Amino acid sequence: MEERTRYGVSAGQLVTLGLGHEGALQAFLAEFESNPDELHGYFCDRDAPIEKAVALLDAWSRGERLVENWVPMSTWFWELDGNLEGVITLRHRLTPALKQKGGHIGYSVAKSFRRRGVASGMLKAVLHQCQGLGIERALLTCSSDNQGSVRTIEKHGGLLDREERSKSSGVIQRWYWIDVNSH
Numbered sequence: 001m002e003e004r005t006r007y008g009v010s011a012g013q014l015v016t017l018g019l020g021h022e023g024a025l026q027a028f029l030a031e032f033e034s035n036p037d038e039l040h041g042y043f044c045d046r047d048a049p050i051e052k053a054v055a056l057l058d059a060w061s062r063g064e065r066l067v068e069n070w071v072p073m074s075t076w077f078w079e080l081d082g083n084l085e086g087v088i089t090l091r092h093r094l095t096p097a098l099k100q101k102g103g104h105i106g107y108s109v110a111k112s113f114r115r116r117g118v119a120s121g122m123l124k125a126v127l128h129q130c131q132g133l134g135i136e137r138a139l140l141t142c143s144s145d146n147q148g149s150v151r152t153i154e155k156h157g158g159l160l161d162r163e164e165r166s167k168s169s170g171v172i173q174r175w176y177w178i179d180v181n182s183h
């Protein structure tokens with residue numbers, strides 16, 4: 001465990017999906033089969049061939065082939081020892097809908113790799129990517145009872161903007177802003 005984690009951050013790295021990730025992607029997605037609602041940040045059809053997934057993620061990052069009302073978004077995975085352990089999406093700008101739910105950044109970690117600093121590692125790395133896109137403050141939303149996500153966001157300087165019951169889901173939700181320039 002010590003070699004995998006330094007200071008609460010996994011030793012893995014942020015990667016874009018590649019054709020060589022076919023097996024690792026299948027294994028990653030299989031971890032969400034019993035709890036599909038826990039998969040945030042990956043919007044491809046789960047049965048799509050790897051070539052299609054790679055091409056779509058690349059197109060979306062360039063603002064192409066977007067679904068109506070979507071904004072350009074970049075998707076990365078957290079890779080360590082050949083496994084894809086987590087996924088994270090960065091939306092390049094906010095819409096009224098994203099301000100209400102979703103924010104700039106959404107992420108999920110596969111069950112087998114939780115509590116090893118993967119979410120922390122991904123968020124830290126993606127906050128650096130924000131700077132290149134001109135995002136100065138990143139908005140993150142999460143359920144108030146999602147202790148793992150609350151802790152991850154607060155650890156990275158998330159300042160609570162407000163907490164209220166979501167009109168759409170009825171769940172109590174939090175809105176956090178992270179000052180990107182402090183990272």
Ligand SMILES: CC(C)(COP(=O)(O)OP(=O)(O)OC[C@H]1O[C@@H](n2cnc3c(N)ncnc32)[C@H](O)[C@@H]1OP(=O)(O)O)[C@@H](O)C(=O)NCCC(=O)NCCS
Pocket residue numbers: 008038039040106107108109110113114115116117118119120121141142143146147148149151152155
């Ligand atoms: C929430 C989630 C992303 C956390 O991922 P993770 O890789 O396990 O998180 P990390 O290991 O980086 O932990 C980050 C911090 O949160 C804490 N934490 C993680 N899971 C926790 C939990 N279930 N309860 C309490 N604290 C938790 C860790 O202890 C750590 O804090 P510390 O450094 O002070 O010890 C993961 O549980 C997940 O994918 N859940 C389902 C999808 C989801 O909720 N996505 C976020 C939507 S807003």
